[in-house]
Amino acid sequence: MFSKILIANRGEIALRIIRACREMGIKTVAVHSEADEDSLHVKLADEAVCIGKAPAKSSYLNIPNIISAAEITDVEAIHPGYGFLAEDAHFAEICESCNIKFIGPTPENIRMMGDKMMAKKTMKKAGIPVIPGSKGVINSKEEALKEAKKIKYPVIIKASAGGGGKGMRVCHNDVRLIGAFMTAQSEAEAAFGNPEVYMEKYIGAPRHVEFQILADESGNIIHLGERDCTIQRRHQKLIEEAPSVAITDKMRKKMGEAAVRGAKAVNYRGAGTMEFLVDGKDYYFMEMNTRIQVEHPVTEMVTGVDLVKEQIRIAAGQEMALRQDDVRISGCAIECRINAEDPDRDFCPCPGEIRSLYIPGGMGVRVDTHVYPGYAIPPFYDSMIAKLIAYGRDRKEAIKVMLRALDEFTVEPINTTIGFHRQVLMDSDFLNGRISTHYVEKFFPRTDA
Amino acid sequence: MNIKKIKELIELMTDNDLSEIEIEQENTKIHLIKRPHGVIEQQVIAAPVAQPAQAAGGREPAAQPEEEQGNLLHVKAPMVGTFYRASAPDADPYVQVGDIVHKGDVLCIVEAMKLMNEVKSEYDGKIVSIPVENAEPVEFGQTMFVLEPV
Numbered sequence: 001m002f003s004k005i006l007i008a009n010r011g012e013i014a015l016r017i018i019r020a021c022r023e024m025g026i027k028t029v030a031v032h033s034e035a036d037e038d039s040l041h042v043k044l045a046d047e048a049v050c051i052g053k054a055p056a057k058s059s060y061l062n063i064p065n066i067i068s069a070a071e072i073t074d075v076e077a078i079h080p081g082y083g084f085l086a087e088d089a090h091f092a093e094i095c096e097s098c099n100i101k102f103i104g105p106t107p108e109n110i111r112m113m114g115d116k117m118m119a120k121k122t123m124k125k126a127g128i129p130v131i132p133g134s135k136g137v138i139n140s141k142e143e144a145l146k147e148a149k150k151i152k153y154p155v156i157i158k159a160s161a162g163g164g165g166k167g168m169r170v171c172h173n174d175v176r177l178i179g180a181f182m183t184a185q186s187e188a189e190a191a192f193g194n195p196e197v198y199m200e201k202y203i204g205a206p207r208h209v210e211f212q213i214l215a216d217e218s219g220n221i222i223h224l225g226e227r228d229c230t231i232q233r234r235h236q237k238l239i240e241e242a243p244s245v246a247i248t249d250k251m252r253k254k255m256g257e258a259a260v261r262g263a264k265a266v267n268y269r270g271a272g273t274m275e276f277l278v279d280g281k282d283y284y285f286m287e288m289n290t291r292i293q294v295e296h297p298v299t300e301m302v303t304g305v306d307l308v309k310e311q312i313r314i315a316a317g318q319e320m321a322l323r324q325d326d327v328r329i330s331g332c333a334i335e336c337r338i339n340a341e342d343p344d345r346d347f348c349p350c351p352g353e354i355r356s357l358y359i360p361g362g363m364g365v366r367v368d369t370h371v372y373p374g375y376a377i378p379p380f381y382d383s384m385i386a387k388l389i390a391y392g393r394d395r396k397e398a399i400k401v402m403l404r405a406l407d408e409f410t411v412e413p414i415n416t417t418i419g420f421h422r423q424v425l426m427d428s429d430f431l432n433g434r435i436s437t438h439y440v441e442k443f444f445p446r447t448d449a
Numbered sequence: 450m451n452i453k454k455i456k457e458l459i460e461l462m463t464d465n466d467l468s469e470i471e472i473e474q475e476n477t478k479i480h481l482i483k484r485p486h487g488v489i490e491q492q493v494i495a496a497p498v499a500q501p502a503q504a505a506g507g508r509e510p511a512a513q514p515e516e517e518q519g520n521l522l523h524v525k526a527p528m529v530g531t532f533y534r535a536s537a538p539d540a541d542p543y544v545q546v547g548d549i550v551h552k553g554d555v556l557c558i559v560e561a562m563k564l565m566n567e568v569k570s571e572y573d574g575k576i577v578s579i580p581v582e583n584a585e586p587v588e589f590g591q592t593m594f595v596l597e598p599v
Contacts, residue, residue: 049589068529068530
């Protein structure tokens with residue numbers, strides 16, 4: 001087992017990793033920017049090294065300074081957390097060449113899954129359903145019609161060279177298709193200088209369901225069930241829960257097996273997440289995240305498995321003690337990401353000093369946070385200040401616990417998304433599980449038609 | 450005064466459950482106070498005297514109390530690494546306390562990932578103290594040289 005680990009991250013995840021290390025008797029080194037000198041992870045680590053000025057590029061993304069810090073403190077491993085360098089294959093390689101263990105997957109795993117087209121191809125080969133689509137660029141109106149017939153309506157035409165809604169057209173029938181195909185091409189040309197478009201099946205109201213994977217260096221791979229992350233805003237997750245109301249036991253078994261098969265196909269190591277789009281009983285591979293995720297606590301609450309400790313054990317070369325049959329999912333956990341943002345002003349970030357703070361407690365409440373009274377939220381990083389997790393014997397109870405905890409949670413004087421979460425948790429569509437990735441829009445009706 | 454010594458003192462305090470410790474040694478005094486929530490506050494009251502006479506032949510050490518913060522200039526580490534006073538173990542240190550240096554003069558080496566990086570002075574001035582010891586690790590922004598403008 002490692003005797004000392006450097007945490008190449010900040011905020012709540014750095015704290016999370018330090019906590020796991022302390023319980024395992026592993027010494028910790030925190031690295032921080034000048035803006036994070038008073039950060040909680042710096043105070044609680046055994047050693048701390050300043051690695052640069054506030055901007056992430058100068059500090060948390062500064063590979064030479066981070067490696068140098070690892071060398072002068074003589075650590076055996078680096079835990080990259082999530083974001084920053086967690087999915088930087090180059091960084092993982094440098095760690096390897098400096099004889100420092102990167103607590104995460106191999107550089108090859110990261111590269112393979114980072115290339116979305118390549119990842120889709122690999123998963124398809126492993127027999128995992130992927131979103132049906134054209135094999136490549138569509139070159140003519142005739143080809144467009146042929147593909148649409150194969151894929152089956154509704155379809156979406158997308159620009160090869162970019163996204164952001166440009167060069168995208170949804171079509172429900174042949175009549176519209178030709179027109180849409182031509183318009184998409186011109187739009188793509190105008191926006192990206194490249195008129196190439198391809199086609200995919202359009203899933204109108206999908207749910208986002210992801211499966212947690214753990215793989216050790218002896219080739220044992222298990223899944224720990226799913227998380228439903230459908231509630232998002234601009235592709236940022238706001239609320240996550242485990243298990244998902246949309247997944248039956250049968251689907252869980254099939255999707256879990258698919259996730260494990262996919263991980264096996266790329267010789268995956270460490271913790272990872274397989275993301276799927278779910279449409280009724282159908283599921284399609286979307287992408288794989290090769291890191292520990294923000295929402296990992298909901299899986300921990302329903303399975304009792306400490307994912308960060310497992311990451312560390314796997315990296316230390318230990319064989320996983322858990323087998324698939326040992327994994328039990330019990331109860332329901334919901335996580336609300338509390339951000340220092342003002343929902344009424346388009347979720348504009350509100351950094352500033354926290355003068356008054358009350359963190360909820362009691363049975364079924366877990367709060368992962370790095371903030372404390374007197375802490376000044378720096379403007380240079382993301383706005384998440386806490387993760388509030390509620391656990392109950394079933395979803396109904398978990399929701400009651402969450403509402404109770406949200407009522408207790410006090411962060412002043414800055415604006416946070418606590419009130420917004422309360423609104424969602426009381427909404428009937430949420431309570432009935434009648435949601436899709438467009439759900440959040442209902443709270444903020446678009447004023448442009 | 451260097452990080453290692455300060456760390457040792459902090460360990461001493463923790464191991465013996467002390468809340469306050471003050472040590473005076475030659476021209477250096479250090480006072481450490483442990484606050485209730487465990488954070489240790491340190492005040493270094495006087496700058497250390499110049500380096501002991503080295504084989505290179507002594508220069509006149511100049512002691513300057515750090516209280517005169519007002520006009521002092523700090524040369525800080527531009528990266529994380531190991532601080533070296535000279536270009537090689539058997540070479541003379543680039544500078545000594547009391548030396549007058551000019552902007553662009555090489556003051557020291559910071560070694561990072563097996564690469565030796567020369568650190569040049571950003572100021573013209575006289576070196577009044579070198580708070581880091583040879584072969585000690587330095588973090589980004591750590592003061593390595595204190596200069597008095599001339």
